Amino acid sequence: MVRSKRRQELSRLSFKLWDFTGTALLNFFMFLFILLYLSPLPFMIIASLTPSDQFLDRNAPILPSDRETFHYEGRDLIVYNVPMEDGEKHLALYKASRQSSEFIDPENPEAGLITWQGNWRALKAIYHFKPTLENYNEFLGLTRLPLLFKNTIIVAIISEIGVLFSSIAVAYGFSRFRIPGVQYIFFLLIATIMIPSNITLVPTYFLYSGHVLNWIGTWLPLIVPHFFGSAILIFLLRQNFKSIPRDLDEAAMLDGAGPLRILISVILPQSIPVVTTVALLHFFYIWNETRNASLYLSISPNLQTVSFGIQRTQSFFFTPEALMVGATVVMVIPVIVLFLSQRFFMQDMVVTQIEK
């Protein structure tokens, strides 16, 4: 009796231990994966905080740093680590030349110029760790970021409403109704996804130009097409709607619910995760969309969107630090949106919606 009780306790303890180990291992593995997965990302942050001339010096340290300089005769001279006969000395480069260069000693400038034989390019400059926000300041000075953010958010929200309404309706039509020949319409939908997008660019531009619709220089080419649904998102939603069993539909139908009612109160509550995914994907698509924005908004600077605006600045300053600053800036709002949308993925949320 006592032994069996003890054994029970022991097994419960070992189960608990096993459970704890499993949880710990899983979380540790995830942590390790994310660490490895994001390991190239620090470069982005570091490069965006690095002064631009540091990229030109092969011997520069990795972290953003400031070069030590010496102010002499109205100029800022760069201090190098120079090997001399009596050991290494920190000297400021006064006059550079390939075979021999002239230096000045910052600690003893009165001693005059010191000539050093050798190639000055092999010398190492003295650096101190000092991150700079100068790249950001410069970038923000060139890019009207608040305006770009405002424009993109307006375009994204309007087209989001359109794309969600139409895509959900069309996907519902594809997944729940017996329509003669519907497989051919679906085939057509898939075909429009497959057509290389650039090939219709010229005729589409013609369609939107002054010859037909006169939409160039407005947001309409970026918004209106989404109100007819996005083929790729319709396909995604249809896959999900079709995998929902019809039992509840039929029960609702017997209760006298019409097709629209079934969509709203039976299908959608069971599809919150996928609808959230579709909404997020469309938002990020609009956020990063550059091709159409560059085609249709080049002539109206006040309407430009963030991704196009940032690429425009970068096309003037195609440097690592400008690219990294741009990439960091463009990511801020999507990351916040992504973080805030997470609760819609949790299953308990879906279940409570059904119970209501």
Place this chain on the structure above:
Amino acid sequence: MAVANQSGVISKNKPVRTTRLQQEARIGLLFLAPWLIGFILLKALPILAAFVFSLTNFEMLTPETTKFIGLENYIRFFGDSQAGGSLFGSLGYFLLTVPLEMIVALALAAIFTSERLKNKRFSQTLIFMTSIIPATSIFFIFRGSLQYAQRLIFEPMKLPPIEGFGLLLPFMALWSIGPGFLIMYSAMESVPNEIYEAARVDGAGPFARFVNITLPMISPAIFFTLVVNLTGAFGGAVLLDRGYILNFSLSPMESYINSTMFTQGDLGYASALAWVTFTVMMTITIILFRSARRWVYFPEEDDNGEI
């Protein structure tokens, strides 16, 4: 009586059934209407125009010399080794990156459904984040961090240096798993809990539950990801724009079409190339759709296996 009743049922039943079907089809078409109208108004004409271009020698800089040349552009494709190379390059890109991308996305989604995982919101944001970075910046991040690794790890440890950009493709693929991961994760979250509970009661372990419940239940989402990755590799529609301007693309075939179109301005030949690519893609897609009847599971199988 019986005869009259029977005939009454028949004469009543038949028209009622057909009208009900007709009504269902009509309501269904009403739901399809937004896309159909959009297709007719905004898509059909440009697509038709792109097809007509492929039969002409349309040059963007000299549109006035355009004339109808029949199938000459398509014949030219068969003599163009660079076009064939790009097409196979796209196929290779698809075969190389997609399995990696999909397996990692699937594994991550499976881990994320576990209740034991902490800080899901945070981790999910971190994993998706990299899929938003513009492509040009990704290239610099890759190059820069490779140099860092070289200086911090490989040189001090006296290891041979990492060569070239062979790693760029798998790296790019991994840093693009965001959408696939999100789609599979949301599909897994939509699987009703009761099914898992029933399997657990029957004594199925986590692995058996994953293979016998999760995989079949999310097979429509897996199929979708497969098709979308295929179109991405050949230059069709994409889920996430990576901020490409006109002529840059990661897909070899799309790059070739773009350079024919924008750099050389040869719109006629570029259109023909696009239609050849489209035919190849569509063939693979039809094969995929055929195979889907065997492995994509839908609860209702009244569609005669049509997926």
